[in-house]
Amino acid sequence: MDYGSEDVLQLSGLQHFAFCKRQWALIHLEDSWFENGLTAAGRIFHQRAHDAQQRERRGELLILRGVPIFSARLGLSGQCDVVEFRLDPQGINLAGEGGLWRPYPVEYKRGSPLSQRSDEMQLCAQAICLEEMLCCPIPEGAIFYGQPRRRTPISFSEPLRQRVVELVTEMHKLRRQGHTPRIKPRPTCRSCSLKELCLPALEKRPKASTYLRRAWEE
Ligand code: SF4
Numbered sequence: 031m032d033y034g035s036e037d038v039l040q041l042s043g044l045q046h047f048a049f050c051k052r053q054w055a056l057i058h059l060e061d062s063w064f065e066n067g068l069t070a071a072g073r074i075f076h077q078r079a080h081d082a083q084q085r086e087r088r089g090e091l092l093i094l095r096g097v098p099i100f101s102a103r104l105g106l107s108g109q110c111d112v113v114e115f116r117l118d119p120q121g122i123n124l125a126g127e128g129g130l131w132r133p134y135p136v137e138y139k140r141g142s143p144l145s146q147r148s149d150e151m152q153l154c155a156q157a158i159c160l161e162e163m164l165c166c167p168i169p170e171g172a173i174f175y176g177q178p179r180r181r182t183p184i185s186f187s188e189p190l191r192q193r194v195v196e197l198v199t200e201m202h203k204l205r206r207q208g209h210t211p212r213i214k215p216r217p218t219c220r221s222c223s224l225k226e227l228c229l230p231a232l233e234k235r236p237k238a239s240t241y242l243r244r245a246w247e248e
Contacts, residue, residue: 032102032103032105033102033103033104033105033202037105037202037205038100038105038106038107039058039105039106039107039198039201039202039205040058040106040107040108041099041104041106041107041108041109041152041155041156041159042108042152043057043058043201044106044148044151044152044155044194044197044198044201045148045149045151045152046058047197047200047201048147048148048151048152048197049148049218049222050216050218050219050222051200051204051211052210052211052212052213052214052228053222053223053224053228054201054204055204055209055210055211056210056224056227056228057224058205059204059205059208059209059210060210090116090117091114091115091116092114092115092116092124092127092131093112093113093114093115094110094112094113094114094115095111095112096109096110096111097109097110097112097113099156099159099160099163100159100162100163101155101158101159101162101163102162103158103162104155104158104159104194104195104198105198105202106155106159106198107159108155108156108159110135110136110137110156110160111136111137111138112135112136112137112138113133113134113135113136113160114133114134114135114136115127115131115132115133115134116131116132116134117129117130117131117132118130118131118132120132120166121133121166122164122165122166132166132168133160133164133166133168134168134170134171134172135153135156135157135160135168135171135172136171136172136173136174136181137149137152137153137156137171137172137173137174138173138174138176139173139174139175139176140176140177141175141176141177142175142176142177142178143173143175143182146173146182149173150173150184150190151190151193151194151197153171153172153173153184154171154184154186154190154191154194155194155198156171157171157186158186158191158194168186169185169186170183170184170185170186171183171184171186172184213228213229215229
């Protein structure tokens, strides 16, 4: 079953959802985004990857940045940081380029691969979108981590694809229900950008706007 345009969710939310379903609901259902130093740095790092929406040719490598993507099957839309195309007899035609090209998505992350599993799912969802748009298989992509500066290849295995579909199905279900899961504190809460809005001591948490107003008044 394909999702209609009114049901489309942000692909970037998949990473939040894999990290913590409550975090995803606060950001994507309740709109409680609180930017800390980490998220600000991540945003700037990402903007660099998207810089100028460039198309760059390096010999047998074509690099596109900030590529809009969509999947009706997943009901997701978003953007790839970078899609590299390599000349490959198994590839596809590209407008304005001779030969056949195989797409290879690359996601840029500011930090280290601590939450690699959720990063992998985000990248795999991007690959599924590209497969649907370009009608070609994409068996692998890569995540570039800023610390240390290293590229990690990710194979889009069947279990990984299945997990993406399961999580996305659950995201759509929660969205339809408008349900924000209750707090379940865990060690990863320490690195959560929403902990000050969410944790039990702040169960009667203020809205982000109230929090920011108080901080301003202080
Ligand atoms: S503080 Fe913990 S429970 Fe709350 S949104 Fe973050 S990770 Fe989830």
